[in-house]
Structures are given as C-alpha cells and as structure tokens.
Amino acid sequence: MEILTSIASFIAADFRTATPLILAGMGLVFSSRAGIVNIGVEGMMLVGALAGVAGSWWFGSAWYGALFAMAMASIISLIFAYLSVTVKADQIVIGAAINILGLGLTTTFARTLFGLNTAPPAIDSFSIIAIPVLSQIPFIGQAFFRQNALVYLAIILVPIASFIMFKTDIGLKVRAVGEHPKACDTVGINVYLVRYITILVSGLFSGLAGAYVSLGLLSFFTENMVAGRGFMALAAVVFGKYSPKGILLAGLVFGAAEAIQFRLQAAGTAIPFQFLLMLPYALTIFALAGFVGKSRAPAANAQPYEKD
C-alpha cells in the first residue's frame, strides 16, 4: 500500500512540474508551427511570474494575478513580434535580448515593489482543488484529482489546442505559414498577421505559465525563478514533434525528471545534489539532440518572410 501511495504522489508531482511546460507549450506550438523560434519565452515567463504576484497582491486574487501576467507577457511578445516579423531581425538574437530584458525588468521591479530582504507579503495563490467524488477514488484520486486549477486547465487545453491546430481553418493557415509563406501569400493569406497572432498567443500562454510558477508552485516571486523552464517548454515542443499531444507527453517526461530529482534529494542518496539538479536539463539536451527519433521542424523555421 505504501508503495502505491508514493507512486500516486509521484504522478501528482509530475503533473505539477510538467504544468508550466505544457501551458507555455500550448502557446509555443502555434508560433513554432508558424515558423517562429521564440526563445524569448523564458523572459516572457519571468515577466509573467512577477506580474502574477504583483497582480495577485494588488487585486487580491490569484486569478486576477494570472490575467495580469498574461497581459504583461503579451506586451513583451508584441515587441518580439514587431522586431522579428515586421523588422525581420534575427529571431534568435531578438529572443535572447527579450530574455535579458525579462530578467532585468523583473529583478528591478521586484526590488522596487517588494524591497530587498523583507518578508514576502501574504498573497492569494492557486490552492489545491480536490475534485468531488473522483478525488476519493483510491490511488487515482491522489494521483490525478488533487491539483490546483491551472494544472487541470493545462490538461484541458491540450485537446483544444490539438483541435484548433488540425481541424480548423486557422490551424491550417498556421501550419502552412510555417512551411511555405510565399505559397500562403499566393492564396491570399496575410502571413504577417498570422505570425503576429501566433506570437501573441505564445506570449499569453507563457505569461500564464509564469504565473503558475510564482502562484502555483510557490506563492511568491524570486529572482530568475523560471530557471530555464521556458527553454524546456521550447524543447518540449520539438521533442513533442510540434503537436499538442506530443507536448503533453514531452512535458510529463521532463516533469518526471524534476520530480525524481526532488524525491532523490529528499531520500538522501549518495549522489551529490548538484547532479540531481541537472537531471531535467540533461534530459532536455538529450531530447533536443535527437536521441528520440527525428522531429521535423517547419520548413520556414526562423526565416523572416520578405515580400518582393
């Protein structure tokens, strides 16, 4: 019985650690499919993390905090969109700049808002919602149905994103724009508009993912608290072969690595904890290096579209 309990609690932990990757991934999958490599997602998540805390503090509710986080991150994403789509600057360079901007902005504003070395104010955060009846089922209840709202939301978003991507007119346009923007132009699709919208969507969801990190996993902001989860979300998109369902699985794999390292640390193994901390990141590198079969990127990946 004990072993079952610990497996269930491990699964629950896996979903908790996978959620920021899945949330950000559901936005990134659209921008990636449209041919945008948005490495700025790390910075956008960080902005979301701080804005989430600030919003919750000001407006008194974690939900308002999440909305505020989405709004702030989407502003950052529009800067990224303007520079990469309209100005046609290199997406990687712009993305890196956005990350530095995000780190600088959040560090500065966090100190201005909350001061240095002061005890964090009590804010509303996302609390565990036990689903009635289902959460009472032995094992399954503990593993799946005692989570906070954003975890449920992340899972529900997966089939919705999948439906939009593969069954709707908008999804078809997004997929086509990432493959062959010129061909889209010849059938009357506004390539720039599609790319702007998908980047905005990735901004909204990275903001939400950031708010989850600060209001779901913890209930306060610390400097650089996203800690590479944005990059891991991007890796999950590639690892998940640019499909929402794949990203869910990839997110759970990366999440499991993080959950395992927590367990191992707590269990006090002989392995130095620094190595354990590396686990999710090492797994990300392995995934990206193509050890798990080929993932085909959109043909027009990272290429600005130039109308002649």
Add this chain to the structure above:
Amino acid sequence: MAENILEMKNIVKQFPGVLANDHVTFTVEKGEVHTLLGENGAGKSTLMNILYGLYSPTSGEIWLHGEKVDIHSPRVAIEHGIGMVHQHFMLIPALTVIENVVLGMAQNKQILDLDKAADEIVALAKKYNMKVEPYQMVENLTVGEQQRLEILKALYRGADLLILDEPTAVLTPQEVDELFKMIRLLTSEGHTVIFISHKLNEVMTISNRITVLRGGKSCETVLKGNTDKHQLAKLMVGREIDLQRVEGLPDLGEIVLEMKKVECMSDKGVKALKGLSLEVRKGEILGIAGVDGNGQDEMLECISGLRKVTSGTITIAGTDSTNEHPRNILARGVAHIPADRHKRGMISQMSIKENLMLIDYYKEPFSKNHLLDWKVIEDASKRMVKAFNVKTPSIETMGGSLSGGNQQKMVLARELDRDPEFLIAAHPVRGLDIGATEYVRERLLEERKKGAGILLVSTELEEIMTLSDRIAVIYEGEIMGVVDVYDATVAELGLMMAGSRKVELDATTY
C-alpha cells in the same frame, strides 16, 4: 470576334534599377490559349505577377470583362476568377493534397470539412480525366502530379482565366502532351489560358494567339496561323538567329571521365545515384538530359569531390578520383561551371579580381609565402576580363553587381583560363539573355575544339540537342541510355526521361 476577357493597358513596373515592364499592353479573348512569349528577363512573369496581385504596377490599368479593376492582392485576383500556376509550385509538401486545395479559401468555415472538399476535388479531377488521392501528402507526388494539383486548386477556386507560368519546364515530352490535352479541354469549356513560354515548338502547338515581349516591352501580337517559328524567334530576340546545329562530329580522344557504378546519398538520406556509369571522351560534349531532381546535382557533386561516393569509382584523366579532395580534383585539369552560380560559382560580396582568384589564389605567382601579390593578381584579372568580354567598370566592382550574363562570363573566365581537360557545365545559360547565351555556347564549342571533354547538364532538351555530340538520359540516379545526337529523337529521349531504358525501347521497335 470574341469578347475580351482581359485588357492590360500601358503597364509599367519599375524595380530598383530595372524597368521590368515598359508600357506593356496585352489583350486576351475569352476561350483562347494566348501565349506570352519572350526570353528570360523579358518581363513575362512580372506582368503576370501584376495581374495576379503579387506585384503592384507602377502605372497602368487592368480591365477584366470590360470593367476596370484594382488587383492589389492575390485574394482579389482569385475573387475575379484568376488562377495562376507558378513556375515554382506554390504547394506545401508537408500538407495533404486536400489541405493544399482548401488552404486560405475565403469560403472556408472555421471548422474545416475536409471530407466534403475531398469529394468535390475528386469529382472535379474526374471531369478532367485525372485521379487525385486527397489525403496523400504533397511531398509524395511527382512533379507532373503536383502541376495537375495546382491547376485543380485554381479551378476549385473558380478560376476561369488560368495563367500557366512556364508549365512545361519541369515535364517530360509525354507529360507535356498530357498537359496540352488538358489545356484544350479547359478552353473547350470556355476557360481562358495564358501560357508563358520561351519554347517555340510548344508555342506553335498550343497557342491561338501569341504576344511577344522583348526587353520589357510588348512588341507584337500575332495569330498562330500567320506566323512561324523563325518569325517568332526573330520577334523574341530582335534579330535573325540560326536555330540549326552547325557542328560536325568531333575528333574523339581518350577517356577523360569514367564513372563506374557510382552510388551516393542525397541530402535527405535516400540513394540519389543508383549505380550510375558513364564516360566522357576528350573532344566531345556529352549532354545529360533529364527532368530536374533525378540525381544531376548529386552526380556533379560526386565528380567534383563535394559529396561522398558510397560505392563505385570515378576516374578523371586516368587517375582514380573517388572521394578525392576537391582541390586535387581541380588540379587534374577539371573546370566546373556550377548550376547555381550564386551558391557555388561566385561570391557576390567579393570584387571581380577576388572572384577570379578563388581557385588559384594560393599558387605562385599570385601568392608568395602566404601573402597575396595584388599587382600580379590585378594584371591577370585585367587580362581575363578583357579576354572573356566581361562588361564592368573595373576589376574592383563587386561580383554581385554585374548583370547575370557578365557574372557567368566571369565564372567562365576563371574556369576556362586554366585550359581544362575536362569541363563540367551545369545549366550554363540558365537565366541569361540571348547575347550572353550565344557567347557561352561559343566558348563551350571552342573548348571542345581545343580537345577538352565536356559534361553538359541541362533540363532544356533543345539546349542538349543543339550542343551535345552524345546524349545520356538520367532518371532516378541511373543512366537510361546513351544516344548519338544524330540518332536522337525527342520522343525517344522523352520516354527515357520518364524512366524507360534504351534497351527496352530498342526491343519494342523490332
């Protein structure tokens, strides 16, 4: 006289530095096949891209069905019943046939009903004696199938005026016949077709009327019945040209290139060459005919040492050169005019003198103790520019700012100045005007006379048949057969280009 479906009046298109269309007037009647004839760079595609809304004209008017229209985007063109099949297909390989068909249609519902669209496209295809598999990925289609899909895509959007931009460039002669059947069927139903080409035989076969563009101007519209190939050629080029082959048979020398059962992989990791064997002798031009993408590029890369040969041998001038370093291969008297001059032939951001030195820069007398001797280089460059008639203000001019013809002359100067024993010429006149084309061809024939062996790769059968002494046909990485030019017929070459072996063809004849 039939109704004018389209009138383009005094169209002017000014690109930075180039006047692509200079007061072009072009009128098309309902139900006709109207050819736009002209050399590369005459402004045909520009004019059609204006009609399709991809470019906006600097000035001029477009009238459709007697009404003035403003076509500022392809969406407007589609709404007006204009469909265009571009020279480079506008299909998305990673999507299915039916996704490509419905992509971007204004009539689409938010949630796509692909099954309904699939039924419709199958029915539409059937009407034109075609088969489509709606759920097949486009990347799995042959070039001919992709072209038919492009036509269907346009018809599905309700096109009654269809623009076909150089549709035959990628087809075998038999596929061209199929295309022409389809065009006739379309016009018999009241569709109108604008056919863009520079191939006179085809133009004379399919057109009702022909409008010739030259240097961005429309010079004349003629009825097919009132003209012939020679008149068209003269209109197109602006002077008399000789369409006949003049060279006699060569004096054959020793074998300079021998490929034996060569195999290699493509970039996609599939076999690009499957046991390809051929030989080139000194003093001859061996033409490689074939539809683009059948292993021509990989073959040339294997010969020049840029791609790994996985099995078989390549011997150049009697020395085994399989998987040899490119510099050693060049040292065996090999010269290479690459297919894509901007990618492989020159460096646009370097001056002419630097471009001319790309091969020999490290050798004496151009370089001593790893220091370049610019005086020597400049003298040599000036001599080469003069000898090869490169029109440029100076040898300091950037290679990229030369015209296409002069860029190619610069490449020729570098490659031929070394007196090669073996010359690879891949699409040597692609994109050149007629003057430069003639110049390049003369230089090739001159090299042949001097005794060099030449391997000529081209997808233009006319070019192959005009220049080659022998013709080898490549199909899916193999040689289907080799014929002497005097025995070659377009029909036989066409069948080989579509994958029939010469031995099989010979067997069926008897």
